[in-house]
Amino acid sequence: MRDVTPRGSHYIAGAYAEDAGGAPIDVIYPATGETVAQVHAATPEIVDKALAAADAARRDWAAMPGVERGRILRRAADLLRERNRDLSEIETIDTGKPLQETLVADAASAADALEWFGGLAATIRGEHVQLGGDWAYTIREPLGVCVGIGAWNYPTQIAAWKAAPALACGNTMVFKPSEETPLCALKLAEILTEAGAPPGVFNVVQGRGEVGASLVTDPRVAKVSLTGSVPTGQKVYAAAAEGIRHVTMELGGKSPMLVFADADIEAAVGGAILGNFYSSGQICSNGTRVFVQKGIKDRFLARLTERLQGIVMGDPLNEATNFGPLVSAAQLDKVMGYIAQGKAEGARLVAGGARVNRPGWFVEPTVFADVTDDMTIARDEIFGPVAAVLDFETEDEALARANATPYGLSAGVFTRDIDRAHRVAGGFEAGTCWINTYNLTPVEVGFGGSKLSGVGRENGLAAIEHFSQLKTVYVGTGPVDAPY
Numbered sequence: 002m003r004d005v006t007p008r009g010s011h012y013i014a015g016a017y018a019e020d021a022g023g024a025p026i027d028v029i030y031p032a033t034g035e036t037v038a039q040v041h042a043a044t045p046e047i048v049d050k051a052l053a054a055a056d057a058a059r060r061d062w063a064a065m066p067g068v069e070r071g072r073i074l075r076r077a078a079d080l081l082r083e084r085n086r087d088l089s090e091i092e093t094i095d096t097g098k099p100l101q102e103t104l105v106a107d108a109a110s111a112a113d114a115l116e117w118f119g120g121l122a123a124t125i126r127g128e129h130v131q132l133g134g135d136w137a138y139t140i141r142e143p144l145g146v147c148v149g150i151g152a153w154n155y156p157t158q159i160a161a162w163k164a165a166p167a168l169a170c171g172n173t174m175v176f177k178p179s180e181e182t183p184l185c186a187l188k189l190a191e192i193l194t195e196a197g198a199p200p201g202v203f204n205v206v207q208g209r210g211e212v213g214a215s216l217v218t219d220p221r222v223a224k225v226s227l228t229g230s231v232p233t234g235q236k237v238y239a240a241a242a243e244g245i246r247h248v249t250m251e252l253g254g255k256s257p258m259l260v261f262a263d264a265d266i267e268a269a270v271g272g273a274i275l276g277n278f279y280s281s282g283q284i285c286s287n288g289t290r291v292f293v294q295k296g297i298k299d300r301f302l303a304r305l306t307e308r309l310q311g312i313v314m315g316d317p318l319n320e321a322t323n324f325g326p327l328v329s330a331a332q333l334d335k336v337m338g339y340i341a342q343g344k345a346e347g348a349r350l351v352a353g354g355a356r357v358n359r360p361g362w363f364v365e366p367t368v369f370a371d372v373t374d375d376m377t378i379a380r381d382e383i384f385g386p387v388a389a390v391l392d393f394e395t396e397d398e399a400l401a402r403a404n405a406t407p408y409g410l411s412a413g414v415f416t417r418d419i420d421r422a423h424r425v426a427g428g429f430e431a432g433t434c435w436i437n438t439y440n441l442t443p444v445e446v447g448f449g450g451s452k453l454s455g456v457g458r459e460n461g462l463a464a465i466e467h468f469s470q471l472k473t474v475y476v477g478t479g480p481v482d483a484p485y
């Protein structure tokens with residue numbers, strides 16, 4: 002395997018940085034369990050240097066015309082595309098996701114974000130409001146130093162989905178990747194420097210939760226954008242509240258997918274595959290509660306299990322592989338625990354259900370049928386390749402049950418009835434909904450959750466609002482009419 006050891010654990014002020022005093026973090030290739038590199042967690046000195054660099058850079062970066070900031074971001078997008086294969090291989094080694102996926106979904110998605118927000122940077126503006134003879138105008142200003150904290154499932158994409166709108170608005174950023182996947186954000190930082198981003202505009206520090214926590218409460222920080230689980234989100238949101246910091250919370254989910262009897266079954270099965278087994282099920286928006294209307298259940302299950310035969314499990318670096326391992330031994334144990342619980346609580350196993358007998362953290366794509374709403378596998382986010390298929394009879398019943406969850410990240414509906422499609426989408430309590438497709442998240446439209454799944458939005462014009470604030474300037478033109 003190629004050497005993926007980075008030139009330093011951290012990236013600060015336009016260069017790699019190291020402090021060997023930080024706790025070691027092994028980078029493990031999930032397909033074999035072997036350690037392929039090591040980085041060090043940031044010490045308090047490293048955290049301070051990164052925040053100081055971001056703080057020192059923020060005024061000049063904010064003062065740079067949007068068109069120039071945008072040009073740098075678009076240049077970074079081009080570099081990401083030019084180096085897609087190299088970056089995809091690193092992403093595969095970091096996460097275990099098949100190269101077949103990373104070649105199209107990671108650096109490519111990051112490039113889309115940098116290109117789109119780069120194009121938008123010159124258009125960020127306020128408004129003029131005439132008030133009789135007086136007037137007011139508004140200025141959309143950056144927030145300052147933003148902290149990004151990432152999960153391990155899409156390390157390049159998560160870093161770029163935060164950096165692109167943040168930098169387009171004139172903020173600077175300190176990003177902490179997940180301790181499971183430290184490599185990819187460093188490459189993004191390198192590329193931003195090469196594209197012309199001044200030192201300190203985008204910095205990366207490594208570490209576990211405590212490093213993240215120390216960033217969130219630093220007085221220099223104006224905003225925190227986290228992608229992670231609900232329990233972590235609750236802690237980070239509470240810690241950010243102390244300083245009234247802005248937040249974006251991209252958290253977990255247990256999203257429903259409703260398949261009506263009039264649906265195109267082939268499309269619905271495709272949606273269920275994308276929404277349960279792509280990235281071995283490690284996707285926040287997955288539709289892991291698949292509600293199938295009475296009458297088509299057997300056909301649906303038969304076709305789903307048949308199409309799962311098309312899975313090619315193997316070395317993720319082999320482009321023929323389309324199903325990889327879970328990210329870590331801990332995630333494997335968690336997923337196997339849920340599979341055992343599904344069996345114990347009486348769900349009917351119709352596919353998979355076992356750890357694969359090979360090195361690394363592979364779990365078979367697993368489908369449970371006859372799942373009921375109260376079962377643990379229908380309530381908890383599993384974050385692995387486990388689909389729970391539930392039966393339903395009527396639209397009202399399905400919608401009520403789909404919404405009966407504290408989460409609200411995503412939802413999908415498959416039907417050929419156009420009225421029902423929009424009625425159901427309107428009734429979903431979720432931030433992102435799909436009609437007759439699943440898990441598509443283009444940069445042009447906002448993405449994020451409601452209820453426990455989060456606040457704020459990434460992507461789309463919405464992200465600009467979450468990385469900027471409005472200043473209102475009132476201009477008086479007449480005498481000042483005071484009462485005394």
Ligand SMILES: NC(=O)c1ccc[n+]([C@@H]2O[C@H](COP(=O)([O-])OP(=O)(O)OC[C@H]3O[C@@H](n4cnc5c(N)ncnc54)[C@H](O)[C@@H]3O)[C@@H](O)[C@H]2O)c1
Nearest residue numbers: 151152153178179209210213214229230233251252253285
């Ligand atoms: N909504 C989305 O866009 C989205 C996308 C991907 C993943 N996720 C969610 O992420 C979760 C899986 O990722 P994970 O296991 O890495 O999540 P996690 O919550 O364990 O960790 C997320 C990040 O937070 C950091 N962290 C942990 N404790 C912290 C603290 N007290 N203060 C600051 N930072 C802290 C971690 O080091 C890591 O970088 C799932 O729940 C998944 O649904 C959500």
